[in-house]
Amino acid sequence: MTDTDVIIVGGGPSGSTAARRLAQAGISVTLLDKAVFPRQKPCAGAIRNEVSAALDFDISGVIQRKISGLAIVSPSGIRVDCIPEDRSKPGHTIMREDFDHLLLKKAEEAGAVVQEQCKVVEVSQDSAGVTVKTEDGREIRGRFLVGADGINSIVAKQLGFYERWSSDSAMVAIEIEAEVGAEKVHEICRDPTGYDADIFFLYFGDVPHGYTWCFPKKMHLSLGICCRQDKAKNIRAAYQRWYERFADEHQIEPKIVSDSAARFPVRPSPTLMRGRTLLVGDAAGFVDSFTGEGIPYAIRSGIAAAEALTRAVEKNDTRGLQRYVELCKKNILKDLKVSDSMAKMFYKSTKNMETLCRFFRDDSYASYLIAASIGGLLPMGTVKRKLTLRMLRKRPRDAISLVR
Ligand SMILES: Cc1cc2nc3c(=O)[nH]c(=O)nc-3n(C[C@H](O)[C@H](O)[C@H](O)COP(=O)(O)OP(=O)(O)OC[C@H]3O[C@@H](n4cnc5c(N)ncnc54)[C@H](O)[C@@H]3O)c2cc1C
Incomplete structure (x- = not known):
């Protein structure tokens, strides 16, 4: 006896996307997340155009700024504006608490059963199905399982996908949300060609194997630093130095709305599927090691997982899950490999x-x-x-x- 066809652990972009697509295909799906949404998530909040294009609903209500390009600043301070003339595919910035909440609501609206404040503490699988135990003592049985539970994925660890991310396969990031007011944001980040949009900034040379950033939101700036974990010994001091320079240059004394640190993986998990279980998003290590973007891959993998799981549920056959690995190779791993070689160089x-x-x-x-x-x-x-x-x-x- 199973309670549901698919159990998804984690309600970030990867889990919510998989849940919505599965529910739309008529598959019964239960999504569990330890947090209560809207929840905080340290993130610069930049999304490429492909993200809004891939979602089958309007996200304009959660968009903070339209992004037309970026400026990169070299270690010696040379600024290079990289702005395509083709304006047809702008990126955007979002706040993760709003964006992720919207995605979760859309999964629920499509028919997924969403249980918040539901921390998963144990997962197991056998030839007939999967079992998930929660911190509050509940036990849920399903036919298939999706680990969408981020970098510290309990699903991945307990089911033997991997033990941990080595220090050269994860990035460490510090991010603050600095409130400076809408006008100042636009003054710092406006598109230099006069187009009605903003750009974001990446600064190189302050940390080894990483960068500092300034991304525009409505009223504030996301100001952060990230670098590979094995090079991160002095990251806090490097950030402080850069921040002081930045604040001085732009004459800002912001109100700090949040200050957080987090990690993200930059190497795909060696295995994406085991038995009746798939990994998606950060749990699968799907983040671009050159740019640090993970949201596009979270969405792509959520969509791919739903496609494979729909087949597997309909045929009640785990062999259908192989389709997920094929889709990931084609739609995700190829891109990540190219980015990784660019990052290495x-x-x-x-x-x-x-x-x-x-x-x-x-x-x-x-x-x-x-x-x-x-x-x-x-x-x-x-x-x-x-x-x-x-x-x-x-x-x-x-x-x-x-x-x-
Ligand atoms: C500082 C920082 C800046 C970033 N900036 C960008 C950016 O600008 N653009 C971009 O594209 N990417 C960015 N990323 C990467 C991006 O945040 C991730 O790739 C993305 O969040 C992955 O989505 P996900 O759904 O796989 O996982 P997550 O968004 O991490 O969601 C995982 C979910 O699982 C839940 N969970 C975890 N454990 C359990 C458990 N045991 N039981 C139940 N629930 C559980 C969590 O509560 C969470 O809601 C950034 C990352 C960081 C750290």
């Missing part, structure tokens, strides 16, 4: 970061390619190929120096 040294930023500054097509990849106008693989060829042709010496 870019973050290898301060010298490499400087060389590449200067190349983007001097070559408008190269800066367009960066904008197009972040904006989702071009696939990462295409961007990497074009950038490599262009650099080899225009700056052969620099290209060689990057790999030395």
Whole structure:
């Protein structure tokens, strides 16, 4: 006897998306989350256009700012604006408490049973189904399980997907929400071409293998730093130095609305499916190691999991789940691999970061390619190929120096 076809642990973007799609397909689905929504989630809150395009409902009510591009600032302070002329696919910024709450409500609206304040403490699976135990002593039985429970996934650990993220496969981040008022936000982040939108900033050179950022929200700025965990020894001091410089440059004395630290994984789990269980989103390690974006992959993996699980439930056959692995290879892992090789090259040294930023500054097509990849106008693989060829042709010496 099962209580539900699919149990999903975690109601972030990956779990909510999977739950909505499954419910829409007529599959009974129960989603459990330890938090009460709207819940806080440390995040810079930038989403590419593909995120709103992939969701089958309007998210305009939770959008903070429209984003037309980005500016990168090199270790020596050179600013390069990367703004595509094609305005058809703007990105956005959101607050995670609003965005995630909306996604969860949309899952519930589609028919998913959502249980908040429901911490899962034990999971197991056998040949007939899966069992989930909650902190308050409940036991729920289902036919299939989805681990959408983020970087510290209890599903992944207890079912033998992996033990932990090694320090070179996770990033550490500090993020503050600094209230400066709408006008100041726009003054700092306005699109320099005069288009009615804002841009975000990535600063390189303050930390090894990472960056600091400034992302515009309605009334405040998300100001943060992230770097690979094995390089993060001095991250707090590096952040403080950068923050003081930033505040001084822009003459701000913000009210700090929140100050938090968190980690995210940057290496896909070696296994995505075991028995009757799938991992999605951060639990599966689906975050871009170059940019730190995980929301697009959380959504893509939620959609892929729902597609595979719908088949598996209908046929009552775990072999249907293999489809999930195939979809991930095609729609997620290929992109993440390309990003990872770009990250390895870019973050290898301060010298490499400087060389590449200067190349983007001097070559408008190269800066367009960066904008197009972040904006989702071009696939990462295409961007990497074009950038490599262009650099080899225009700056052969620099290209060689990057790999030395
Ligand atoms: C500081 C920071 C900035 C970021 N900025 C960006 C950005 O600008 N753009 C972007 O695309 N990505 C960004 N990311 C990455 C992004 O936040 C994640 O990739 C994304 O949240 C993954 O979604 P998810 O649904 O897989 O997991 P999560 O959003 O982490 O959701 C997991 C859910 O599982 C629940 N849960 C956990 N354990 C249990 C349990 N035992 N029982 C029940 N429930 C449980 C949690 O309460 C949570 O709601 C950032 C990450 C960090 C840390």
